[in-house]
Amino acid sequence: MIAKSGPKRWVSSVDAAARKSGLRVGMPAAKAQALFRGLMMVDAEPHLDAAALERITLWALTQYSPIVAVDGLNGIVLDTEGADHLQGGELPMITKIANQFLAKKLTARVAIADTWGAAHACARAISRETVIVPKAKTAAAMERLPITLLRLPEKVVGDLRTLGFQAIGELANTPRAPLTLRFGPEIGRRLDQMFGRIGEPIDPIRTPELIEVSRAFAEPIGAAETINKYVGRLVVQLIEELQKRGLGVRRADLIVEKVDGTRQAIRAGTAKPARDVAWLTKLFRDRTEKIEPGFGIEKLTLVAVMAEPLSDVQKVSSLIEDEITDVTPLIDVYGNRGQRVYRMAPVASDVPERSVQRIAAASDPLTVAWVGHWRRPVRLLPRPEPITAIALMPDHPPASITWRGKRRKVKCADGPERIFGEWWQRDAEMEAVRDYFVIEDESGERLWIFRAGDGVDPETGDHRWFCHGIFA
Amino acid sequence: MTAARAPGMSDGASDVIADLRERISALEGTSTRKAGCLAFGVPEIDAVLPGGGLSHGALHEFAGGGAGTVDGAATALFAAGIAARTKGPIVWCLTRPDLFFPALTQVGLHPDRVIFVESDKEEDVLANMEEGLSFGGLGAVVGELVRLPMVGSRRLQLAAERTGTMALAVRRWRRQTEASDFGQPTASTTRWRVSVMPSEELPVPGVGRAKWFLELMRVKAGECAEFLVRACDEQGRIDLSTGSADRSDPARRSVHSG
Numbered sequence: 216m217i218a219k220s221g222p223k224r225w226v227s228s229v230d231a232a233a234r235k236s237g238l239r240v241g242m243p244a245a246k247a248q249a250l251f252r253g254l255m256m257v258d259a260e261p262h263l264d265a266a267a268l269e270r271i272t273l274w275a276l277t278q279y280s281p282i283v284a285v286d287g288l289n290g291i292v293l294d295t296e297g298a299d300h301l302q303g304g305e306l307p308m309i310t311k312i313a314n315q316f317l318a319k320k321l322t323a324r325v326a327i328a329d330t331w332g333a334a335h336a337c338a339r340a341i342s343r344e345t346v347i348v349p350k351a352k353t354a355a356a357m358e359r360l361p362i363t364l365l366r367l368p369e370k371v372v373g374d375l376r377t378l379g380f381q382a383i384g385e386l387a388n389t390p391r392a393p394l395t396l397r398f399g400p401e402i403g404r405r406l407d408q409m410f411g412r413i414g415e416p417i418d419p420i421r422t423p424e425l426i427e428v429s430r431a432f433a434e435p436i437g438a439a440e441t442i443n444k445y446v447g448r449l450v451v452q453l454i455e456e457l458q459k460r461g462l463g464v465r466r467a468d469l470i471v472e473k474v475d476g477t478r479q480a481i482r483a484g485t486a487k488p489a490r491d492v493a494w495l496t497k498l499f500r501d502r503t504e505k506i507e508p509g510f511g512i513e514k515l516t517l518v519a520v521m522a523e524p525l526s527d528v529q530k531v532s533s534l535i536e537d538e539i540t541d542v543t544p545l546i547d548v549y550g551n552r553g554q555r556v557y558r559m560a561p562v563a564s565d566v567p568e569r570s571v572q573r574i575a576a577a578s579d580p581l582t583v584a585w586v587g588h589w590r591r592p593v594r595l596l597p598r599p600e601p602i603t604a605i606a607l608m609p610d611h612p613p614a615s616i617t618w619r620g621k622r623r624k625v626k627c628a629d630g631p632e633r634i635f636g637e638w639w640q641r642d643a644e645m646e647a648v649r650d651y652f653v654i655e656d657e658s659g660e661r662l663w664i665f666r667a668g669d670g671v672d673p674e675t676g677d678h679r680w681f682c683h684g685i686f687a
Numbered sequence: 688m689t690a691a692r693a694p695g696m697s698d699g700a701s702d703v704i705a706d707l708r709e710r711i712s713a714l715e716g717t718s719t720r721k722a723g724c725l726a727f728g729v730p731e732i733d734a735v736l737p738g739g740g741l742s743h744g745a746l747h748e749f750a751g752g753g754a755g756t757v758d759g760a761a762t763a764l765f766a767a768g769i770a771a772r773t774k775g776p777i778v779w780c781l782t783r784p785d786l787f788f789p790a791l792t793q794v795g796l797h798p799d800r801v802i803f804v805e806s807d808k809e810e811d812v813l814a815n816m817e818e819g820l821s822f823g824g825l826g827a828v829v830g831e832l833v834r835l836p837m838v839g840s841r842r843l844q845l846a847a848e849r850t851g852t853m854a855l856a857v858r859r860w861r862r863q864t865e866a867s868d869f870g871q872p873t874a875s876t877t878r879w880r881v882s883v884m885p886s887e888e889l890p891v892p893g894v895g896r897a898k899w900f901l902e903l904m905r906v907k908a909g910e911c912a913e914f915l916v917r918a919c920d921e922q923g924r925i926d927l928s929t930g931s932a933d934r935s936d937p938a939r940r941s942v943h944s945g
Contacts, residue, residue, distance in 0.1 A: 540775055540776060540823075540824030540825065542776050542778075542802060542822070542824075542825070544822075545778070545802075545818070545819060545822045545825075546802065548818055548822075549804050549815060549818070552811075552814075552815075554804050554805065554806045554811060554815060555803075555804070555805040555806070556802060556803070556804050556805075557802075557803050557805070558798060558799070558801065558802055558803065559788040559798045559801065559803065560798060561789075561798065567787070567789075570789065571787070571788050571789070573803075576802045576803075580799040581798065581799055582799070584792045584797055584798055585788070585789040585792050585798075587789075588793075590790075590793075590894075591787055591789040591790040591793060592760070592787055592790055593760040593761075593763050593764045593786065593787060593790045593791070594758050594759070594760045594763070594785050594786065594787060595785060595786075595787035596785065597785060626885065627886070627889075627892065627893060627894050627895075628892075628893075628894065629893045629894045653894050654894075655885065655886055655894050657885070658753065658883075658885075659882075659883045659884045659885040659886070659898070660753070660754055660883055661883065661886070661894065661897065684787060685758045685760045686760060686790075686897065687760045687761040687763070687764035687765070687790075687883065687897060687899075687918060687919075
């Protein structure tokens with residue numbers, strides 16, 4: 216890709232094949248053509264790139280974090296503090312981000328670090344897709360990275376190179392005064408920002424469609440009760456706005472702007488579009504304790520980043536009995552606390568471990584359930600445990616088994632219940648058979664055991680015995 | 688004087704006593720009476736429980752016996768049977784997701800009714816249970832717990848009293864030796880131990896209907912008792928096994944109780 220700046224044409228980005236033949240970013244276009252004949256050159260369109268980047272940024276705003284901004288020409292910065300729990304933690308979150316870009320055939324580099332500067336440098340330095348810099352390990356991680364990643368003007372970087380500086384660590388360990396005398400305060404500021412010595416607030420991106428209510432305070436507030444009071448009022452305002460437009464909120468952010476210019480954001484998600492004052496207030500009040508007021512809060516902003524249409528429905532009269540409680544608010548409370556909330560649903564499969572699946576707790580009722588009157592154990596072991604059994608082949612239950620080091624005499628048993636492998640799942644299951652038995656020992660403990668194979672044909676299994684569940 | 692008159696108490700006197708009891712319980716502020724009870728439908732068991740059943744709006748605690756202290760299979764099924772007979776959604780809080788739902792369907796618990804809340808930490812289970820109890824409108828909140836400290840159980844009991852939701856704590860330890868913890872006092876209204884017993888004998892080879900040995904180890908304002916019951920049927924009901932355990936027979940008392 217070729218960019219033009221004034222009369223100069225230079226290489227602004229290269230693909231893997233071009234990089235192999237020696238092309239580098241920043242090279243004059245003529246030199247690139249000389250290096251490789253038949254080079255395909257595409258004119259860069261920076262305004263289109265910028266527009267696409269902004270689109271991605273807005274998407275990230277609804278998906279991942281309340282505070283999102285465009286970072287330079289080719290990056291997005293997200294403040295994920297207090298928002299990663301909705302995605303199940305930091306690692307699942309960045310993996311998901313990388314995968315979503317991969318699905319669109321884009322390669323993304325994702326890094327999480329303590330500061331914007333550190334994350335910026337890491338994301339551009341790594342060769343794998345994702346990296347997480349552990350808390351308070353920034354200095355060690357940044358030491359070897361090149362100074363180009365310090366977000367300094369190109370001229371300063373060039374001059375520093377001339378002086379022999381290559382890595383950020385070297386620069387950080389150099390006395391500050393001569394550097395400032397020579398290059399101005401910029402180097403010191405960038406270094407401090409990277410190591411978190413001075414704050415670097417992210418100015419979040421906003422679109423006009425976002426429904427936003429805010430409240431600025433003449434005197435900074437800090438007490439938990441005061442915060443709660445104003446959050447309650449903001450929620451009422453937001454609900455009124457949503458009501459006018461017929462929307463319900465799916466994801467809302469509370470952005471706390473403090474006196475010292477830093478921002479903190481709390482994100483709450485709901486399983487269904489919501490327009491209920493008590494419900495939303497509860498979700499935020501639940502986590503007021505997470506707000507660190509510091510020197511005081513100047514402004515509270517409540518934004519509905521993701522809203523969906525929610526039409527009015529007529530409620531059934533209270534004269535009719537049998538009102539079913541809507542548990543969605545409770546599901547949201549659990550979800551925002553980072554617990555895994557789910558329901559169980561049947562899957563049409565005879566193999567026990569495949570016959571259940573987890574579904575979202577707020578999904579529609581299924582009405583179907585598992586059919587069949589065959590006994591099923593209350594506890595299913597995570598994976599079948601090998602046991603030794605003394606049994607008469609082919610279709611008698613064992614006379615005694617040894618499981619977890621304890622020998623049990625089988626007093627009575629039921630079976631076999633034969634379950635066939637599912638050849639449409641895996642080729643290896645083409646012939647596979649399991650023969651399940653319910654056995655009871657002398658003390659009354661009931662176990663679910665099976666034999667791999669039908670007891671005659673070695674093709675169907677190797678005739679080993681396993682314990683798979685515990686009955687009540 | 689009063690003691691001498693007591694045996695020959697007239698109907699009027701018992702009315703007065705009943706009235707006094709009601710007023711005392713009103714003073715104590717327990718709303719259990721208002722929330723009502725869930726009867727087992729077994730006269731012998733309901734008779735020993737004050738109010739004639741497991742009270743809604745109270746914490747009930749269940750533990751297994753023997754290997755059941757670790758796997759908690761019978762305990763979970765017993766709790767599921769009780770939950771199945773309540774009305775409304777069920778919240779089931781746990782840390783070890785090894786419950787096999789088809790078995791719970793067989794005691795009358797429909798998968799649409801049960802919302803599982805899985806957490807990494809044991810303390811979160813207590814917090815989640817309390818949140819569910821204070822939400823109101825649920826049928827029952829079940830929690831699988833290793834430890835149930837006095838303060839935690841008190842909080843659960845109070846939250847349950849406030850909304851009239853039944854709280855069922857299924858105690859499940861990591862090791863069998865840790866189960867002596869069940870002797871520690873908690874604020875629960877009833878405490879049960881469910882142990883598996885050899886199943887009913889059938890005239891043909893096979894495993895009959897499961898039997899449990901049910902020990903009511905503690906009940907507020909009631910006596911301890913023991914029963915030999917047949918496990919939950921497809922509606923979650925238990926019934927007394929024929930050849931019922933004689934409650935006064937000391938020979939059958941479990942070594943665990945007391």
